[in-house]
Amino acid sequence: MGCESQRAYIVDDDPLVRKALVGLFQIRGYETIDFDSGEDLLDQIDPLPDDVLITDFQMAGITGIEVIEELARRNVTLPTILYSGSAHIWDIKVRAGNLPCVILEKPCEFGGILAAIQEATGKVAEAKA
Numbered sequence: 001m002g003c004e005s006q007r008a009y010i011v012d013d014d015p016l017v018r019k020a021l022v023g024l025f026q027i028r029g030y031e032t033i034d035f036d037s038g039e040d041l042l043d044q045i046d047p048l049p050d051d052v053l054i055t056d057f058q059m060a061g062i063t064g065i066e067v068i069e070e071l072a073r074r075n076v077t078l079p080t081i082l083y084s085g086s087a088h089i090w091d092i093k094v095r096a097g098n099l100p101c102v103i104l105e106k107p108c109e110f111g112g113i114l115a116a117i118q119e120a121t122g123k124v125a126e127a128k129a
Helices: 015-027 038-044 064-073 089-096 110-128
Strands: 007-011 031-035 052-056 080-084 101-105
Touching: 007 015, 007 038, 015 031, 015 052, 031 038, 038 052, 038 064, 052 064, 052 110, 064 080, 080 110, 101 110
Parallel strands: 007 031, 007 052, 052 080, 080 101
Antiparallel strands: none
């Protein structure tokens, strides 16, 4: 999993979390592009077919779900991980509905994130079929 041609878009308004995720994905061979807000991602994203998106749910400005919804409106479908430290993870799952994403609860181990990317990749493939 992960190769030099694969990019990971990482969106989190917490610089420490963002830096940690960037480092972990780079170790796995991903090119990383990180953003401190969903708005910045939406302004700059130029996805390739093998890219993945990892976004926090609760951020200043728009939420991770709103990012995913806007990408869907633009017909951009990427394997997406939405993670949250909220105690209301089930509410987030309900709100995410049928969005093509996998929801993880913080804290999560990197192995769990990689497994979630595989699951999200399957969801994207099913949605395109």
